Amino acid sequence: MRLKIVGVSLFGVFALVSIYFIKVVVMPGASYNNGLVALTESDEAIKSALQQHVKQLAVTIGERNQFIKGSLEKSAKYIKSEFSKCSSKVTFETYLSKNSEVKNVVAMSDKRNKENTKQGVIVIGAHYDSAVDSPGANDNATGVAALLVLCNRLKDYSFKHNIHWVAFTNEEPPFFKSNSMGSYVYAKSLHKNKVNVVGMFSLETMGTYSSEPNSQEYPSPLEKIYPDKANFIAFVGNIASETVLKTSIDEFRNTTKFPSEGIIAPATIPGVDWSDHWSFWQFDYPAIMVTDTALYRSPHYHTPTDTYDKVNFNELAQVVNGLQKVIIKLDQKL
Secondary structure: OHHHHHHHHHHHHHHHHHHHHHHHHOOOOOOOOOOOOOOOHHHHHHHHHHHHHHHHHHHHHOOOOOOOOOHHHHHHHHHHHHHOOOOOEEEEEEEEEOOEEEEEEEEEOOOEOOOOOOOOEEEEEEEOOOOOOOOOHHHHHHHHHHHHHHHHHOOOOOEOOEEEEEEEOOOOOOOOOOOOOHHHHHHHHHHHOOOOEEEEEEEEOOOOOOOOOOOOOOOOOHHHOOOOOOOOEEEEEOHHHHHHHHHHHHHHHHHOOOOEEEEEOOOOOOOOOOOOHHHHHOOOOOEEEEEOOHHHOOOOOOOOOOOHHHOOHHHHHHHHHHHHHHHHHHHHHO
């Protein structure tokens, strides 16, 4: 009898572990792996816009946080001005942090498909603050640049859902995973108002790529599962966000000739919840992160050398072009 109980227990553990690794490893489709293709005319236009935005945030403004006077305000005004080119409904969400006013910048998509309108909201977000002593070109001017470009390119698309384009403040320490995070403030407000968020996209640190062997690191034991070249974009989520993640990576792989990897895993794996999607998880909203994996491949993470010249704009442009199609697919399917 004891042997049977032990056997059943071991089988249960094995089953759980197997299910977990299936969630981690098995993604729809297959990652593209035939080398980078030449930029299309569309990619070139995206690249030019991305360069403009990253340069404005990381070079003209530079370090952006509450400890550099006026930096967050300058960034918010620039983002609002750019959002105004793709939405007539742009607002600041202002709140107090360390006795100072800080702002999320929010744009709502103007057009909706009146014949087939779905209930619920899709949030596309990126944080615009940078770490202390860092100009934050990759982390996270690249994410904000992607946000602005996607909003602009989709301004004439008739969405079925309400789309919220949001530039969050205060993602970086000492505010990370606190109620002073801009994304936490925003997610809490949506929850309080009983808004049905069907999916959230966190665009986080997206501009570092390398095809060199051993250029990619991982928290253990993921190095045994994923490739050692830092040439892919990663889609990261938890089990509750499985539909959003698998729909996203499936569409990306079907439409975009660029390497991609996906993971569905608990926050106990370091890095899985290291961005604004964490805030939405606190209110049980499905949310994923799109990232180059940050410190797991970039030696410039959170340092003074996270500069404009380190960003791989060719690769970033192709990723953003692919994400445009992903957002449309999510709008149709969720």
